[in-house]
Amino acid sequence: xxxxxxxxxxxxxxGFLAKYQAPLQAALQASxxxxxxxxxxxxxxxxxxxxxxxxxxxxxxxxxLRPALCxxxxxxxxxxxxxxxxxxxxxxxxxxxxxxxxxxxxxxLERHGRETVWAVWGKPKAMIAGNSxxxxxxxxxxKLQLSGITPETTLEVLTVLTECCLELIEGQYLDLSFEARxxxxxxxxLDMVSRKTGALIEAAMxxxxxxxxxxxxxxxxxxxxxxxxxxxxxxxxxxLGIWGDTEVLGKATxxxxxxxxxxxxxxxxxxxxxxxQRKRLEQLYNNPEDLGDDAVEVVMGILDDLDAHGYAQSxxxxxxxxxxxxxxVAELGPKAQTSLNELANFMVRRDH
Numbered sequence: 108x109x110x111x112x113x114x115x116x117x118x119x120x121x122g123f124l125a126k127y128q129a130p131l132q133a134a135l136q137a138s139x140x141x142x143x144x145x146x147x148x149x150x151x152x153x154x155x156x157x158x159x160x161x162x163x164x165x166x167x168x169x170x171x172l173r174p175a176l177c178x179x180x181x182x183x184x185x186x187x188x189x190x191x192x193x194x195x196x197x198x199x200x201x202x203x204x205x206x207x208x209x210x211x212x213x214x215x216l217e218r219h220g221r222e223t224v225w226a227v228w229g230k231p232k233a234m235i236a237g238n239s240x241x242x243x244x245x246x247x248x249x250k251l252q253l254s255g256i257t258p259e260t261t262l263e264v265l266t267v268l269t270e271c272c273l274e275l276i277e278g279q280y281l282d283l284s285f286e287a288r289x290x291x292x293x294x295x296x297l298d299m300v301s302r303k304t305g306a307l308i309e310a311a312m313x314x315x316x317x318x319x320x321x322x323x324x325x326x327x328x329x330x331x332x333x334x335x336x337x338x339x340x341x342x343x344x345x346x347l348g349i350w351g352d353t354e355v356l357g358k359a360t361x362x363x364x365x366x367x368x369x370x371x372x373x374x375x376x377x378x379x380x381x382x383x384q385r386k387r388l389e390q391l392y393n394n395p396e397d398l399g400d401d402a403v404e405v406v407m408g409i410l411d412d413l414d415a416h417g418y419a420q421s422x423x424x425x426x427x428x429x430x431x432x433x434x435x436v437a438e439l440g441p442k443a444q445t446s447l448n449e450l451a452n453f454m455v456r457r458d459h
Contacts, residue, residue, distance in 0.1 A: 186319025207237035278303025305337030
């Protein structure tokens with residue numbers, strides 16, 4: 108089994124992702140602080156702040172990419188990043204609402220090295236936890252006006268975020284519908300990803316630009332840039348889900364294959380496979396059980412023969428190039444443009 112250096116190589120996240128983390132974490136914790144203890148514990152556990160018993164803990168959490176991107180964009184167009192904090196918090200809560208529900212739908216038992224919410228509390232309570240996370244996002248957005256944001260801008264923010272959240276849900280629906288199909292095309296897959304992953308990253312840059320007072324042309328360019336970054340991010344995620352380093356990712360190599368996930372490399376392979384390869388893939392993917400070690404090796408061998416890794420990585424890099432070109436249209440300052448380029452580079456060459 109071949110593994111490209113572009114998978115195993117390490118690249119550091121751009122500095123601005125860390126720059127906003129302390130105030131962002133404080134604002135996130137404040138947004139969920141009023142939740143009643145049983146439900147609040149569930150939410151704070153998912154965020155990595157408490158044990159299932161409600162004891163404070165410092166656990167591993169997500170990258171905070173979407174909220175940091177929102178704050179960065181606001182500042183990049185000349186605004187005060189802290190004015191966009193309610194929008195940034197709402198973005199992260201919506202992202203986590205989707206993760207709680209995804210874990211239920213995918214029957215995932217672990218996230219960030221800990222049991223998922225449904226694995227601890229059961230599916231009904233996990234559904235409630237996810238739904239309440241979505242409601243807290245809406246409640247947080249109304250704090251925009253405390254920073255002097257006009258009612259008109261607040262309404263625009265609410266509209267954009269609601270529309271993007273709907274797209275996210277549509278994308279998840281399409282993703283689930285693909286599970287029963289072996290004829291999904293790369294174009295269909297990328298359309299799904301544009302919704303499931305791209306919409307919320309687009310929203311991050313769109314909202315940051317609007318709150319920062321950007322011109323309409325800047326808002327449009329930065330929103331489009333975000334959508335393309337989302338596609339690049341997911342294509343790289345699909346590479347890591349098959350060929351990523353087990354120790355870095357915290358899950359076994361080929362984990363997505365074992366679960367028969369229709370990620371981009373697999374969709375490509377199903378499209379390009381010869382008659383014998385196609386027959387073997389159909390036999391394995393029509394089996395209702397998760398794939399065993401031998402079956403995983405067979406699938407990965409076919410992917411290697413078809414250079415599915417190279418294809419998926421090339422898609423990530425193509426979207427990166429389009430995103431950085433679109434970002435230039437916004438005419439940001441040199442420092443902001445450099446940071447944006449560094450983020451795009453990180454998204455398609457990261458190892459985690």
